[in-house]
Amino acid sequence: MIRTLLIANRGEIACRVIRAARARGLRTVAVFSDADAGTPHTQQADLALRIGPAPAAQSYLDAGAIIAAAQACGADAVHPGYGFLSENADFAEACAAAGLIFVGPPPQAIRAMGDKAAAKRRMIAAGVPCVPGYEGTVQSDAALAEAAARIGTPLMLKAAAGGGGRGMRRVAAIDDLPQALAEAQAEALAAFGSADMLIERIIPAARHVEIQVLADTHGACVHLGERDCSVQRRHQKLIEESPVLDSATRARMGEAAVHAAQAVGYVGAGTVEFLLDEAGNFYFLEMNTRLQVEHPVTEVVTGVDLVDLQLAVADGEPLPFMLADIVLRGHAIEARLYAEDANFVPQTGRIALWRPASGVRVDHGIATGQEITPHYDAMLAKLIAHAPTRSAAIAKLRRALDETVLLGLVTNRDTLRDILDSLAFRDGAVTTDWLDAQPAVPPPTVSPDLLALAALLLVDHGNRWQPARWLAHPLALRAADTSHRLHAAAEDGGWRIEGDGWTRRLRTLSREPGRIVVIEDNAERSAAYAQDGDVLHVQCDGVAATVVDATYAPPAREEPGAADGMLRAPIAGTVRSVAAAPGDAVAQGDVLAVLEAMKMRMPLAAPVAGIVDSIAAEGETVAARAVVVRLRIAEETA
Numbered sequence: 001m002i003r004t005l006l007i008a009n010r011g012e013i014a015c016r017v018i019r020a021a022r023a024r025g026l027r028t029v030a031v032f033s034d035a036d037a038g039t040p041h042t043q044q045a046d047l048a049l050r051i052g053p054a055p056a057a058q059s060y061l062d063a064g065a066i067i068a069a070a071q072a073c074g075a076d077a078v079h080p081g082y083g084f085l086s087e088n089a090d091f092a093e094a095c096a097a098a099g100l101i102f103v104g105p106p107p108q109a110i111r112a113m114g115d116k117a118a119a120k121r122r123m124i125a126a127g128v129p130c131v132p133g134y135e136g137t138v139q140s141d142a143a144l145a146e147a148a149a150r151i152g153t154p155l156m157l158k159a160a161a162g163g164g165g166r167g168m169r170r171v172a173a174i175d176d177l178p179q180a181l182a183e184a185q186a187e188a189l190a191a192f193g194s195a196d197m198l199i200e201r202i203i204p205a206a207r208h209v210e211i212q213v214l215a216d217t218h219g220a221c222v223h224l225g226e227r228d229c230s231v232q233r234r235h236q237k238l239i240e241e242s243p244v245l246d247s248a249t250r251a252r253m254g255e256a257a258v259h260a261a262q263a264v265g266y267v268g269a270g271t272v273e274f275l276l277d278e279a280g281n282f283y284f285l286e287m288n289t290r291l292q293v294e295h296p297v298t299e300v301v302t303g304v305d306l307v308d309l310q311l312a313v314a315d316g317e318p319l320p321f322m323l324a325d326i327v328l329r330g331h332a333i334e335a336r337l338y339a340e341d342a343n344f345v346p347q348t349g350r351i352a353l354w355r356p357a358s359g360v361r362v363d364h365g366i367a368t369g370q371e372i373t374p375h376y377d378a379m380l381a382k383l384i385a386h387a388p389t390r391s392a393a394i395a396k397l398r399r400a401l402d403e404t405v406l407l408g409l410v411t412n413r414d415t416l417r418d419i420l421d422s423l424a425f426r427d428g429a430v431t432t433d434w435l436d437a438q439p440a441v442p443p444p445t446v447s448p449d450l451l452a453l454a455a456l457l458l459v460d461h462g463n464r465w466q467p468a469r470w471l472a473h474p475l476a477l478r479a480a481d482t483s484h485r486l487h488a489a490a491e492d493g494g495w496r497i498e499g500d501g502w503t504r505r506l507r508t509l510s511r512e513p514g515r516i517v518v519i520e521d522n523a524e525r526s527a528a529y530a531q532d533g534d535v536l537h538v539q540c541d542g543v544a545a546t547v548v549d550a551t552y553a554p555p556a557r558e559e560p561g562a563a564d565g566m567l568r569a570p571i572a573g574t575v576r577s578v579a580a581a582p583g584d585a586v587a588q589g590d591v592l593a594v595l596e597a598m599k600m601r602m603p604l605a606a607p608v609a610g611i612v613d614s615i616a617a618e619g620e621t622v623a624a625r626a627v628v629v630r631l632r633i634a635e636e637t638a
Contacts, residue, residue, distance in 0.1 A: 002077045006070040009081030011365035014041035020307035033059035060084045077101035086290040103314045112264040113287040117160040117198040126263040131283040133200035159188035160196035165235030206275040211257035222323045223254035240294035241333040300332045300386040331390040337381045342441035346378040346598035352408030352530035357400035374572040374597040402542030405528040446479040452497040452504035454547040478548040565631030573597025
């Protein structure tokens with residue numbers, strides 16, 4: 001029996017596994033890197049052990065360090081969560097060799113599905129419908145080009161050895177194939193240690209629908225319904241929901257998913273992913289041989305605790321139900337809250353204030369004061385709403401996003417709300433390419449209401465004894481890269497805040513750390529805030545902003561930019577490759593380096609034409625806004 005469980009992961013999934021394990025009466029052991037010391041998952045476990053430095057390759061991906069930690073604490077089993085080593089057959093075998101139970105499928109099942117090309121060949125043999133394409137073992141550029149020409153465009157290049165959106169490129173025209181292939185192969189090699197590709201025809205207007213399966217060691221295998229994961233960016237999911245299919249389609253897809261799992265001798269929880277076209281035809285994409293990020297959606301509509309059942313199956317217990325016992329109740333929608341901007345670029349920084357919404361399930365592993373580093377995935381939390389109908393679930397999740405307070409970091413909350421508000425999503429008409437086709441997001445602005453609230457927080461310190469005529473403050477604030485001149489004057493027990501063409505009259509009703517209640521025009525409004533020196537983070541009515549008090553600051557110096565030939569890192573990360581050297585002449589738009597951070601590879605292109613003056617070294621770690629490339633612009637070199 002499992003008595004002590006080591007969780008070989010971090011963040012929200014580590015917290016989720018700890019919660020289920022403790023409910024079973026198990027002793028829990030967390031592991032952590034230097035970047036995660038003192039974070040929630042380490043505090044929630046009975047014991048936490050350091051396994052290495054911040055880089056994942058030296059900690060969460062170090063199988064030897066994790067097994068040594070498991071042996072040192074007397075663990076009986078290891079739960080890998082998702083990501084990191086969760087789909088690593090060698091790690092599963094190493095656990096078994098060390099006398100540890102691996103809470104997941106057998107190594108042979110992981111291997112069978114881990115090579116996407118081999119898995120697809122296996123599924124074709126098992127009679128599971130597959131996307132037409134090329135899954136051959138010959139990987140020469142000529143063979144891939146020939147296959148692509150035969151399949152036709154648009155097509156998708158996919159890493160054969162892994163998933164998660166890495167090593168994937170869409171090819172719209174055959175002429176684009178060489179560059180897309182080179183990029184996909186390089187990314188696949190860096191992520192999975194293999195540059196092998198498979199090619200698939202793009203199914204137009206397709207939805208991404210996956211089936212949750214569960215199998216025990218006694219021969220039982222069932223499915224627990226579907227999840228629609230069509231709202232994606234960079235081939236990674238943002239919104240998931242269930243149920244979405246009619247009963248007949250669910251039965252057909254569920255049967256195919258069970259056949260896929262049985263074909264590889266699957267045990268435990270897994271997910272079979274399909275594309276569903278407009279005519280109701282579905283095609284196998286891949287099988288994720290682990291727990292999925294979006295597993296809560298299935299849990300709330302079925303009432304089944306998937307992590308508990310993973311542990312039960314690993315302990316040798318039979319499934320406690322059959323397919324006929326599974327009933328889908330109501331509708332569930334999950335939104336993934338990421339540290340990223342409106343253009344999906346990951347962000348780092350310190351969480352100034354975290355206050356999750358009430359009334360919905362929130363899975364997270366973050367806390368106020370925690371530093372979000374570039375070493376790991378940018379996902380911060382998941383909000384899961386459950387209601388009798390889809391429209392009610394959307395409304396519930398939408399409200400929860402408004403109530404969620406996460407200050408200090410740029411997040412995708414506005415993007416999530418825009419998705420939920422869109423007519424296409426509400427009509428259920430979203431396909432996998434829908435989000436990428438949405439127009440570019442304009443730069444953020446800060447409303448007069450938020451500026452006035454920030455000014456009030458800065459000037460009102462409760463000094464009611466001072467005569468009002470003595471209290472007048474000129475203010476200089478910076479928000480969203482824009483400077484604002486304001487004037488605050490005490491008036492009738494409150495404050496008159498004046499900006500460029502606007503006036504607001506506010507009075508503080510109550511104020512405590514992290515929360516202020518104000519009265520404006522006889523209406524009470526509550527706001528969350530966090531202050532760090534001259535930086536003030538504020539949120540009211542679901543809208544957040546960061547405001548810098550620049551009243552007494554020296555004038556800001558202009559930062560060198562594109563006109564000065566400076567190519568800067570948009571986020572802290574590691575330079576994975578460079579494509580130029582000092583002295584090289586480059587054209588505007590040439591990719592000069594590739595930066596990797598938070599599981600994302602970002603090409604850095606020359607902002608202007610010029611001569612490379614200096615360039616960061618391959619493997620170098622750079623800070624956010626650090627200069628990666630300096631160019632002498634063309635005019636200077638003429």
